[in-house]
Structure formats: structure tokens, C-alpha cells
Amino acid sequence: MIKIDKEVDVIIVGCGPAGSWCAKRLAEYGVNVIVLDRNEEIGTPVRCGEGFSKTIEERLNLKLPSFCIAQKIDGAFIYAPNGKFVEVKGFGYVLERKMFDKWLAIEASNAGAKILAKSYVYDLIKEKGKIAGIKANIVGEDMEIKGKIIVGADGVESMIAKKAGINTTCSPFLVDSGFEYELANIKLRDEKKLEIFLGNEVAPRGYVWIFPKGKNRANVGVGIVGSNEKGARYYLDKFIASREELRKGSIIEVKGGAIPVGGFLRDMVKENVLLVGDAAHQVNPIHGGGIGEAMTASEIAAKVIKKALDKNDSKVLKEYNTLWYKSRGNTLKKIEKLREIVEKLSDDQLNKLAEALEGEDIYDITHGNYLKLVKTLLKLGFKLAGF
Ligand SMILES: Cc1cc2nc3c(=O)[nH]c(=O)nc-3n(C[C@H](O)[C@H](O)[C@H](O)COP(=O)(O)OP(=O)(O)OC[C@H]3O[C@@H](n4cnc5c(N)ncnc54)[C@H](O)[C@@H]3O)c2cc1C
Structure with missing residues (x-):
């Protein structure tokens, strides 16, 4: 077995984009950081439409390797319920997220972070009323690891938040339900364009998407309000059945999951525990994109964590709330308001x-x-x- 430190500076639970990016930055600052993910393979299963804007690539100064890119995108067709569409210019990618998440984890590892797949964190260690580490099953073996700071990057249902006592509950109206097929052998209008279909019949409080992954392959999915009785799959199957160019295709992969499209947390920090990414509901409320938001928040979190470690004062972690709201939160809150209007x-x-x-x-x-x-x-x- 590889060497695993039983005492580190920072423990990150979850090795999605939030966890990896936070780990990479922390390792670059010279912090001893360990990341645990319950999945056997980092990046799998995928729960994502895999859309990624070039703006984010630039914001984070990423150099995406070609193996992470399934398709380059130069715009989108946005369809109104009557079928009329608006063409939008805009650059980005449809990622191969399995590769992207794995690449991020390898980048973090190369920077000095320790990454552990198949490592399920099931509890927090408490000492004298304080959180002192995690209990995990690491590749079949129960272990305890102590850490000065714990980062919950464990996705929308964050167990770390619950165990640490950070309130993440929000109305089911603020969590979208997403369901998606990756279809092969379909006919696309233009493989360089995303297609977005709006309408209360097609996707109540949401949209259907076709995100191309090559000439005749695409993620075809739907996101709708989580409280809808019929469920996302019903709307997606109905949409596909109505389209000759899609219904002849093959299902290569089935993906789905919950998307927190609002309900931003006022406080994402409790003592020495901090949340990033979906765990903190850091998702764009209008289109549900969360990869870039997760990574942006992780950059901020890593800086604050480094400062807290240097000062040996976990109270410094509260600065993350202020800095994130200043950088992204206030904008996302405005977008949430706008979505409330558009969805009506x-x-x-x-x-x-x-x-x-x-x-x-x-x-x-x-x-x-x-x-x-x-x-x-x-x-x-x-x-x-x-x-
Ligand atoms: C259907 C759907 C479509 C989407 N489409 C897009 C899109 O096109 N573009 C976009 O930008 N965003 C999209 N999103 C959102 C995007 O996938 C998320 O915002 C993004 O993955 C958030 O990253 P994260 O690292 O915070 O969380 P995640 O990627 O969810 O990673 C959390 C990790 O924590 C691990 N974990 C959880 N609990 C534990 C535990 N107890 N112990 C160890 N490990 C644990 C999980 O295994 C997981 O790997 C979509 C989401 C869905 C559901």
C-alpha cells in the first residue's frame, strides 16, 4: 500500500472539480493535503452535461489537454417553445468529464497532494468537542486521519456539512433534477453548437439540452424542478421520442443527478470545516453549470485556508464567506432572481x-x-x- 500520513494540514472529502482544484492550489502553497473520494475511479460515474465555457478556462488560467475535450463549441441554438430559435455566439467545450476530473486529480497529485480513490469518508473525529479529522474506509481498510482543516467538497448531498452542523437544507424547488443519455449514431444540426430547448411542456422550470460530443454523438439531457411529479426521465424520453434524428440513436451512457440551482449558503464555514462546490450550492442558477463555479470557489478557499494555517487561527476561515460573495456569490444571487422571473x-x-x-x-x-x-x-x- 502507498504511504498515507495519519496527520495532515488539510483533509478534502470529494475529488470532483472542487476538491481537486482546492488540493492543487493548497499543494502549490506547500500545504500537506489529502483528498479522499469514495469512487473507485476518479471522474466516474459522470453526473454532468459536460458543458464548459472558455471564459472559465481563461478565468482559471487552465490549459485543457486535448484528451479532456470531446468537442469544441462556437455557439448555441436556443429554441423557444414554438420552435423558433435564437443563435448565440460563444466559445467553449463539451468535456470528456471522466478524463477532465482524472486530469485535475493528477494535476493536484503532481503538485504534491495525496489523492485516494475508493476511500469513503463515513464520519468525523471529534476531540474535546472539536472536529479533529475523518474516519474513512480506504480501499477496504478502516483508517483515521487527523487534519487541522476539513474541506467538504463532497457534492450536493454533502455528508460533511451535515456531520459538521452546517445547514444546507433548502426547498426542493431550489434543487433541479437532471437526467441525461449520451446518445451515439444521432443526427446533429451542427456539432459545434449546443442546442437548448425551452418550454413548460418540454421542461418545466428548466431546459432540454443537446451537447455534442463529436459528429453524431451527444449528451441529450433535461433539467427540471426537482419537485415535479413526473420526473426528469419522463420529459427526456418524451422529447427524444418526438425527434426522428434522436430516437434512432443508441444509449452509450446514462447520467443523472441533482443540481442545486439556488439557495446559496450564508455561512459555508463552521469552525475548522469549510464547504466548496456543489456542497455549498455554488452553481449558476440559470443554466445549472457548476464546474467553473466549484473551481473558482476552490481558488478562494485555498487562499483563505493557507492564511488560516499560517496564522494558526481557524477563525480566519470565515473570510471565505465574504470573499466568495464578493467574487461570485452576489452575482449568482442576481442570476437566481432573474431565473425566478424567467421560470414564471x-x-x-x-x-x-x-x-x-x-x-x-x-x-x-x-x-x-x-x-x-x-x-x-x-x-x-x-x-x-x-x-
Ligand atoms: C445532470 C447534470 C448535468 C450537469 N451539467 C453540467 C454542465 O454541463 N456544465 C457544468 O459546468 N456543470 C454541470 N452540472 C453540475 C456539475 O456536474 C457540478 O456542479 C460539479 O460536478 C460540482 O463539482 P464538485 O466537485 O463540487 O462536486 P462533484 O463533482 O459532485 O464531486 C463530489 C465528489 O465527492 C465524492 N464524495 C461524496 N461523498 C463522499 C464521501 N462521504 N466520502 C468520499 N467521497 C465522497 C463523490 O464521489 C464525488 O466524486 C450538471 C449536473 C448534473 C447533475
Whole structure:
């Protein structure tokens, strides 16, 4: 067996994009960090549409290797319920997330972090009322590891949050349910474009997506409000059945999961425990993209953790709340408000919105500047409190 330190500076639970990126940054700062993930293989199973914007690549100064990219993207077709569409310019990728997550973990490992797959964390160690480490089953063996700081990067159902007493409960209305097939041998309109289908019949409070992964392969999925009685699969199957170019395809992979599309936590820190990524609901509430948000938050978290270690004072960790809200949280909260408005639009209103945006350059909207969308909605006579 490899060497595993029984006492480290930082323990990260979860080796998704949040956990890996936080570990990589911490290791680069010279921090002794260990990351545990319950999955046998980092990156598998995938629960994602795998869309990734170039803006994030630039923001994080990533150099994506070609094996992480299934398809380069240069825009999107956004369809209104009546079938009319708006074409949007915008660059990015559909990732091969299995490879991407693995690559991030290898990058973190190369920087000096210890990564452990098939390592399920089932409890926290408490000493004199303080959290002092984790209890885990590491490749079949029960072990205890002590750490000064614990990071919960363990996804939307964060067990670390619950065990540490960080309240992450939110209304089921703020958690979308996603279901997706990776289909092969299908016909795509344009393999360089994402396709987004809106409408209350197609996807109540959500959308259907076709994210190409090559010439005749794509992730075809749906995200809808989690409280919907029929469930995401019902809407996806209905959509596929209605499309000749899709229903002839083969299912290569089935993916799905919950997407926290709001309900940002006011406090993501409890003593020496801190949450990042989906565990802290750090997802774009309008399109559900969370990879970039998870990694951005991890950059901030890593800086604050380093400072807390240097000062030997876990109270410093609270700065993460302020810094994240300043950098991303306040913007995401605005986007959440906007989503609340858009999700109430009837199909007829969505058609009108698509018509009003026809021929407009809506690159900005798809890249987080929602001002143009707000202005168009106002022009159409919608009441937008808070804008
Ligand atoms: C259907 C669907 C489609 C999506 N599409 C997109 C998209 O196109 N683009 C985009 O940017 N985002 C998308 N997202 C969101 C994106 O997948 C997440 O936001 C992102 O994965 C968050 O990263 P994370 O590291 O916080 O969490 P995760 O990627 O969920 O990683 C958490 C890790 O923690 C591990 N773990 C959990 N509990 C334990 C434990 N007790 N012990 C050890 N390990 C544990 C898990 O095994 C997992 O590997 C989608 C989500 C869904 C469900």
C-alpha cells in the first residue's frame, strides 16, 4: 500500500472539480493535503452535461489537454417553445468529464497532494468537542486521519456539512433534477453548437439540452424542478421520442443527478470545516453549470485556508464567506432572481422573448451579463423587482 500520513494540514472529502482544484492550489502553497473520494475511479460515474465555457478556462488560467475535450463549441441554438430559435455566439467545450476530473486529480497529485480513490469518508473525529479529522474506509481498510482543516467538497448531498452542523437544507424547488443519455449514431444540426430547448411542456422550470460530443454523438439531457411529479426521465424520453434524428440513436451512457440551482449558503464555514462546490450550492442558477463555479470557489478557499494555517487561527476561515460573495456569490444571487422571473414565463411569453431577441447579439447574456435580457424583459412589459 502507498504511504498515507495519519496527520495532515488539510483533509478534502470529494475529488470532483472542487476538491481537486482546492488540493492543487493548497499543494502549490506547500500545504500537506489529502483528498479522499469514495469512487473507485476518479471522474466516474459522470453526473454532468459536460458543458464548459472558455471564459472559465481563461478565468482559471487552465490549459485543457486535448484528451479532456470531446468537442469544441462556437455557439448555441436556443429554441423557444414554438420552435423558433435564437443563435448565440460563444466559445467553449463539451468535456470528456471522466478524463477532465482524472486530469485535475493528477494535476493536484503532481503538485504534491495525496489523492485516494475508493476511500469513503463515513464520519468525523471529534476531540474535546472539536472536529479533529475523518474516519474513512480506504480501499477496504478502516483508517483515521487527523487534519487541522476539513474541506467538504463532497457534492450536493454533502455528508460533511451535515456531520459538521452546517445547514444546507433548502426547498426542493431550489434543487433541479437532471437526467441525461449520451446518445451515439444521432443526427446533429451542427456539432459545434449546443442546442437548448425551452418550454413548460418540454421542461418545466428548466431546459432540454443537446451537447455534442463529436459528429453524431451527444449528451441529450433535461433539467427540471426537482419537485415535479413526473420526473426528469419522463420529459427526456418524451422529447427524444418526438425527434426522428434522436430516437434512432443508441444509449452509450446514462447520467443523472441533482443540481442545486439556488439557495446559496450564508455561512459555508463552521469552525475548522469549510464547504466548496456543489456542497455549498455554488452553481449558476440559470443554466445549472457548476464546474467553473466549484473551481473558482476552490481558488478562494485555498487562499483563505493557507492564511488560516499560517496564522494558526481557524477563525480566519470565515473570510471565505465574504470573499466568495464578493467574487461570485452576489452575482449568482442576481442570476437566481432573474431565473425566478424567467421560470414564471408562459410558453407564449417565452416565444415573445425569443422574437424580441432575434437578430440581437446575446453573447453577453450567455456569458453572465444578464443586463440585455433584463432590458428586453422590461421592454416586453414584465415586472422585474430588484433590477
Ligand atoms: C445532470 C447534470 C448535468 C450537469 N451539467 C453540467 C454542465 O454541463 N456544465 C457544468 O459546468 N456543470 C454541470 N452540472 C453540475 C456539475 O456536474 C457540478 O456542479 C460539479 O460536478 C460540482 O463539482 P464538485 O466537485 O463540487 O462536486 P462533484 O463533482 O459532485 O464531486 C463530489 C465528489 O465527492 C465524492 N464524495 C461524496 N461523498 C463522499 C464521501 N462521504 N466520502 C468520499 N467521497 C465522497 C463523490 O464521489 C464525488 O466524486 C450538471 C449536473 C448534473 C447533475
